[in-house]
Amino acid sequence: xxxxxxxxxxxxxxxxxxxxxxxxxxxxxxxxxxxxxxxxxxxxxxxxxxxxxxxxxxxxxxxxxxxxxxxxxxxxxxxxxxxxxxxxxxxxxxxxxxxxxxxxxxxxxxxxxxxxxxxxxxxxxxxxxxxxxxxxxxxxxxxxxxxxxxxxxxxxxxxxxxxxxxxxxxxxxxxxxxxxxxxxxxxxxxxxxxxxxxxxxxxxxxxxxxxxxxxxxxxxxxxxxxxxxxxxxxxxxxxxxxxxxxxxxxxxxxxxxxxxxxxxxxxxxxxxxxxxxxxx
Amino acid sequence: xxxxxxxxxxxxxxxxxxxxxxxxxxxxxxxxxxxxxxxxxxxxxxxxxxxxxxxxxxxxxxxxxxxxxxxxxxxxxxxxxxxxxxxxxxxxxxxxxxxxxxxxxxxxxxxxxxxxxxxxxxxxxxxxxxxxxxxxxxxxxxxxxxxxxxxxxxxxxxxxxxxxxxxxxxxxxxxxxxxxxxxxxxxxxxxxxxxxxxxxxxxxxxxxxxxxxxxxxxxxxxxxxxxxxxxxxxxxxxxxxxxxxxxxxxxxxxxxxxxxxxxxxxxxxxxxxxxxxxxxxxxxxxxxxxx
Numbered sequence: 204x205x206x207x208x209x210x211x212x213x214x215x216x217x218x219x220x221x222x223x224x225x226x227x228x229x230x231x232x233x234x235x236x237x238x239x240x241x242x243x244x245x246x247x248x249x250x251x252x253x254x255x256x257x258x259x260x261x262x263x264x265x266x267x268x269x270x271x272x273x274x275x276x277x278x279x280x281x282x283x284x285x286x287x288x289x290x291x292x293x294x295x296x297x298x299x300x301x302x303x304x305x306x307x308x309x310x311x312x313x314x315x316x317x318x319x320x321x322x323x324x325x326x327x328x329x330x331x332x333x334x335x336x337x338x339x340x341x342x343x344x345x346x347x348x349x350x351x352x353x354x355x356x357x358x359x360x361x362x363x364x365x366x367x368x369x370x371x372x373x374x375x376x377x378x379x380x381x382x383x384x385x386x387x388x389x390x391x392x393x394x395x396x397x398x399x400x401x402x403x404x405x406x407x408x409x410x411x412x413x414x415x416x417x418x419x420x421x422x423x424x425x426x427x428x429x430x431x432x433x434x435x436x437x438x439x440x441x442x443x444x445x446x447x448x449x450x451x452x453x454x455x456x457x458x459x460x461x462x463x464x465x466x467x468x469x470x471x472x473x474x475x476x477x478x479x480x481x482x483x
Numbered sequence: 484x485x486x487x488x489x490x491x492x493x494x495x496x497x498x499x500x501x502x503x504x505x506x507x508x509x510x511x512x513x514x515x516x517x518x519x520x521x522x523x524x525x526x527x528x529x530x531x532x533x534x535x536x537x538x539x540x541x542x543x544x545x546x547x548x549x550x551x552x553x554x555x556x557x558x559x560x561x562x563x564x565x566x567x568x569x570x571x572x573x574x575x576x577x578x579x580x581x582x583x584x585x586x587x588x589x590x591x592x593x594x595x596x597x598x599x600x601x602x603x604x605x606x607x608x609x610x611x612x613x614x615x616x617x618x619x620x621x622x623x624x625x626x627x628x629x630x631x632x633x634x635x636x637x638x639x640x641x642x643x644x645x646x647x648x649x650x651x652x653x654x655x656x657x658x659x660x661x662x663x664x665x666x667x668x669x670x671x672x673x674x675x676x677x678x679x680x681x682x683x684x685x686x687x688x689x690x691x692x693x694x695x696x697x698x699x700x701x702x703x704x705x706x707x708x709x710x711x712x713x714x715x716x717x718x719x720x721x722x723x724x725x726x727x728x729x730x731x732x733x734x735x736x737x738x739x740x741x742x743x744x745x746x747x748x749x750x751x752x753x754x755x756x757x758x759x760x761x762x763x764x765x766x767x768x769x770x771x772x773x774x
Contacts, residue, residue, distance in 0.1 A: 335508075337735065463593040
């Protein structure tokens with residue numbers, strides 16, 4: 204038993220890793236196939252099972268026949284994600300600092316209720332908001348625009364940045380603020396010169412979460428844009444509908460998740476330092 | 484004192500106002516729309532009273548989508564919790580390639596759900612996908628993954644498990660890493676085996692974080708629709724149609740805006756009530772057991 208345990212453990216870890224990696228490997232091998240390679244049934248190893256081709260990858264970068272424009276959705280996705288993350292990080296950090304350091308009172312509503320109000324917005328199913336968003340962006344003339352999506356994404360990401368930053372500010376000792384105040388800083392100067400420079404880890408974590416959730420949204424991009432503006436997930440799913448070119452589909456899917464895999468490495472580093480998972 | 488008030492408002496107000504404008508106003512607007520007959524033929528905010536809500540009570544497709552959603556969400560989250568806990572226990576202590584293994588375990592939750600769903604759909608293609616290749620390798624008949632109601636449900640749950648077990652893993656691992664060592668040492672000195680030590684010491688200590696992780700996941704799982712849209716489009720028939728997906732069809736496909744608004748509000752209220760009850764029950768059973 205004592206000897207068997209490490210073996211079982213390694214087997215379990217390997218099995219789960221294989222499950223995690225399987226769809227990526229499948230997509231990778233498919234991306235090097237041609238129409239013939241796909242319709243011949245499932246094959247896995249290039250050169251042995253099928254003749255690999257770079258056609259799908261070349262198509263993505265605008266050369267060769269049947270090319271698919273993945274560059275402009277990629278740029279749109281990046282612009283929307285980064286602007287919405289930045290706006291919600293700024294608003295969220297300000298609100299979180301206020302909620303962490305001052306006490307608010309409006310009738311029966313106190314700090315905890317306010318914090319809960321921010322965070323609880325994550326409970327809202329997107330579909331509930333989709334109809335009013337659709338109508339309101341229509342009235343504002345912002346349907347199918349980058350600006351419209353940024354507004355909507357700010358609402359999605361703000362709860363996340365407030366949640367992370369309230370937790371983070373609560374872990375910074377108040378003495379730091381008090382010392383700065385005694386030295387004659389106004390509350391804003393205290394925040395800007397003393398607290399913010401000490402908050403980089405929290406800001407990074409909040410920023411990463413905002414980027415992940417912004418980049419991964421499909422539903423709002425799908426319901427609020429049509430032809431002028433196209434984000435990456437929508438572009439990829441639309442490849443899915445017609446006669447499915449699995450090879451381009453796989454290649455573009457891999458490109459769209461690549462930035463996130465880089466982020467996974469970042470997250471792991473922070474996990475090691477123990478700044479994810481809230482209070483310690 | 485007046486100066487301080489100004490600063491307090493300066494910090495809180497921008498975020499609060501933005502959230503109120505972007506979320507609360509639409510929600511109130513939806514409530515109003517749910518009492519109107521707004522549809523593609525006659526768009527506009529008329530008042531038809533509770534007609535939409537009456538129609539909804541008799542709408543079997545909506546109630547079926549809710550119970551189906553309940554089944555999918557609860558089974559997916561239960562599996563994710565057990566697997567995530569198991570994996571966290573596996574890599575808790577020092578193991579070889581620890582960092583690589585951890586990154587690998589985190590990756591699925593970072594990736595775009597719909598994009599992965601597109602890939603999963605090719606994996607489960609009946610004749611061209613590797614899933615049936617594997618099944619026939621073991622000598623079984625090919626499985627109608629996406630054309631049979633039970634198997635399609637299974638695929639949707641499996642994809643959710645692939646994507647979100649890492650989330651459970653992340654939170655539970657963070658919990659395990661922050662556990663104090665002493666109680667476990669004491670248990671070992673008392674001669675408790677690893678299994679007894681787990682049930683009597685580790686598991687109760689992990690109860691609060693477990694409840695938190697399960698609730699967060701249930702909230703997210705109760706919104707399932709994107710992956711369903713890509714993998715099965717709610718099919719075969721309506722057998723994998725979740726509530727969100729049904730509301731989406733009614734509202735933004737059929738343009739029965741008023742009716743979809745009534746469905747949305749009902750769905751939201753049911754979700755909040757059920758999740759609150761579940762949260763209370765979980766807190767009671769898991770955390771009370773500790774005392």
